[in-house]
Amino acid sequence: MRFGNVEKSYVARFLRSLSFFGAVTVPYMLDWLQVDYTRIFLLQAWFCLWIVIFEVPTGVFADKVGRKVSLMLGTMLFIVDLVIFGTTRDYMILYVAEFFGALGIALYSGVDKSLIYDSLLEEGRAGEGRKCFSNYEAAGTLAVVISFPLGSYLAGSGLIAYPMSLAFMFLLSALTIALSMGLILSMKEPERRKPVESGLKMSIIGLTAIMKDSRLRRFALNSVLISSLTFFMFWFYQPLTEMAGYDVRWFGIVGASYNLVAAGLLLNVHRIEKLFGMKRLLECTAVLPGLFFLGLAFTGNGAFIIASIFVIAVSKILRAPILADYMNQHIESDLRATVLSSVSLMERLIIFILYPIVGMLADANLRIAFVMLGLLILISAALARIDHMYL
Numbered sequence: 001m002r003f004g005n006v007e008k009s010y011v012a013r014f015l016r017s018l019s020f021f022g023a024v025t026v027p028y029m030l031d032w033l034q035v036d037y038t039r040i041f042l043l044q045a046w047f048c049l050w051i052v053i054f055e056v057p058t059g060v061f062a063d064k065v066g067r068k069v070s071l072m073l074g075t076m077l078f079i080v081d082l083v084i085f086g087t088t089r090d091y092m093i094l095y096v097a098e099f100f101g102a103l104g105i106a107l108y109s110g111v112d113k114s115l116i117y118d119s120l121l122e123e124g125r126a127g128e129g130r131k132c133f134s135n136y137e138a139a140g141t142l143a144v145v146i147s148f149p150l151g152s153y154l155a156g157s158g159l160i161a162y163p164m165s166l167a168f169m170f171l172l173s174a175l176t177i178a179l180s181m182g183l184i185l186s187m188k189e190p191e192r193r194k195p196v197e198s199g200l201k202m203s204i205i206g207l208t209a210i211m212k213d214s215r216l217r218r219f220a221l222n223s224v225l226i227s228s229l230t231f232f233m234f235w236f237y238q239p240l241t242e243m244a245g246y247d248v249r250w251f252g253i254v255g256a257s258y259n260l261v262a263a264g265l266l267l268n269v270h271r272i273e274k275l276f277g278m279k280r281l282l283e284c285t286a287v288l289p290g291l292f293f294l295g296l297a298f299t300g301n302g303a304f305i306i307a308s309i310f311v312i313a314v315s316k317i318l319r320a321p322i323l324a325d326y327m328n329q330h331i332e333s334d335l336r337a338t339v340l341s342s343v344s345l346m347e348r349l350i351i352f353i354l355y356p357i358v359g360m361l362a363d364a365n366l367r368i369a370f371v372m373l374g375l376l377i378l379i380s381a382a383l384a385r386i387d388h389m390y391l
Contacts, residue, residue, distance in 0.1 A: 004119065004188070005116065005187045005190070006116055006119050006125075009115065009119075009183075009187075010135060011183055012184055013112070013136055013140045013143070014139045014140065014142060015177060015179050015180035016140070016177050017140035017141075017143035017147070018143045018147040018176040018177070019143070019148070019151070020147045020148075020154070020170075020172045020173045021082075021085070021151060021170045022147065022151065022255060023149070023251040023252035023254075023255045024151060024155045024248065024252075026235065026239060027155070027248055028085075028163070028166040028167065028169075031162075031163040031166065032089065032163040032164075032166045032167055033089065036363055037363045038356070038359045039091065040235075041358060041359025041360075041362075042356055042359065043094055044355050045355035046095055046099075047101060048349075050098070050102035051102045051352075052345055052349050052352055054102060055106050055341045056338065056342055058103070058109070058111075058341065059109075059111070059340065059342070060338050062114065062341075063335065067114060067115040067189060068184060068187055068189050070107045070111045071108060071111055071115070073107050074104045074105065074106070074107030075108070075177060075178075075180060075184065077100045077103050077104030077107065078100075078108070079104075079174045079177055079178055080100045081097045081100045082171070083171065084097035084100075086167045086168060086170035086171035086174065089167075109340075109341060110340030110341045111340075112136075113136070114336040114340060115190065116132060116136060117333075118190035118333055118336065119190050120132060121190070121333065122190045130269065130270075131270070133321035134267065134321045134322075135266075135267070137266050137317065137320060138263045141260070141266065141317065142263055144259040145257075145260045146256070147176075147252075148253075149252035149256045150252065151172070151173075152248055152249055152251045152253070152255075153249055154169065156248045156249040157249075209331065210339060213330050215326075216327055216339075218384065219327045219330075219386070220343045221383075221384040222282070222384040223319065223327070223343065224343060224347040224350065225350070225383070225384050226285075226286045226289070226377060226381065227347055228348075228354070229289075229350075229354075229376050230289045230313075230315060232373055233289075233309065233312040233313050234313065236362075237255065237309045237313065238251045238255075240296070240309055241254045241306070241309070243302075243305060244303075244305040254306065254309060257310070258309060258317075259317065261314050262318055266318060266321060269318075269321070269322065278322070281318075281322075282323075284315075285318055285319050286319075286380070286381035286384075286385075287377075287381050288311050289311060289315045290374045290375070290378035290381060291374065291378070292308040292311045292374075293312065293370050293377060294374035294378075295308060296374075297367040297374065298367070324340075327340070327343065328340075357372075358372070358373070
């Protein structure tokens with residue numbers, strides 16, 4: 001049985017995605033730190049700002065120094081971030097934690113997929129890109145399916161005093177993420193031409209590559225706009241679940257369930273493509289989240305709230321590997337991490353801009369925030385529509 005870089009990446013993704021804190025992040029902020037949505041999203045805006053600053057330079061670093069080194073450093077720094085979250089109740093100290101976390105995620109962002117794709121090229125398996133990226137996302141989703149309900153159950157079970165139990169979930173996640181470092185160390189750096197250009201020149205080349213290739217530009221624009229807006233459901237699904245009549249112990253079950261649905265769809269993405277066609281699939285996963293966000297602004301029906309969480313979250317998860325595969329097909333190997341980091345930078349920049357706006361709107365009136373997100377998604381779906389000519 002083959003157990004090369006690609007397969008090791010699946011296991012590493014599983015361990016790295018065991019987010020026991022994921023289903024209790026909002027209660028952690030509201031009950032443990034005792035801050036409001038504005039301060040929650042200001043902290044996250046700070047986090048995004050540093051990712052934006054580091055995104056392309058770290059992609060250049062990975063292309064020039066190596067993907068393994070970048071992944072190891074990124075993992076170590078993210079662990080530091082989680083340990084600080086799990087051991088402090090001081091809101092301001094979390095700005096330091098999120099600085100380390102942002103650098104860690106930037107060192108990982110796009111580099112993991114670059115290593116997978118270059119490994120496939122080296123093994124003569126380039127045609128398996130979409131399948132492997134889907135499997136990679138499914139591995140992460142499986143971890144979430146396990147860790148979300150377990151984390152929310154432990155947090156609300158009384159085994160550890162509440163709300164201290166919320167902070168403990170960050171430490172548990174740090175431990176499992178640390179286990180992935182052994183797999184990263186055992187990976188083989190794929191053979192490729194390492195660029196000799198300066199970091200600044202490579203950054204410019206990476207952004208220019210996106211602008212010059214009309215297909216790459218359209219895929220990147222569609223991915224960035226829809227993903228950055230649907231992203232906010234990962235923050236709102238917990239209070240929405242509570243609005244639907246369920247307490248904290250159910251947060252993980254809801255989060256795990258929509259991830260499980262997404263995993264099932266990812267593992268059958270080829271069948272879905274044959275059934276609906278890629279153009280229709282990308283259109284539906286762009287338009288439906290906008291419509292459901294608008295629906296959330298005008299109804300408090302519990303069943304509709306849960307359905308909206310599923311439609312929006314699953315659409316975001318499902319689109320990611322599909323668009324990643326299309327983009328990789330138009331990127332040269334020696335610039336792959338730099339270009340993918342440039343795409344991720346654009347998404348993070350939009351999220352950074354939206355964070356304080358969405359936070360203030362949510363504190364004032366959650367329905368207004370949903371209307372804004374819904375309208376922006378529908379406008380983005382129209383502006384960045386992917387026609388047959390691009391597929």
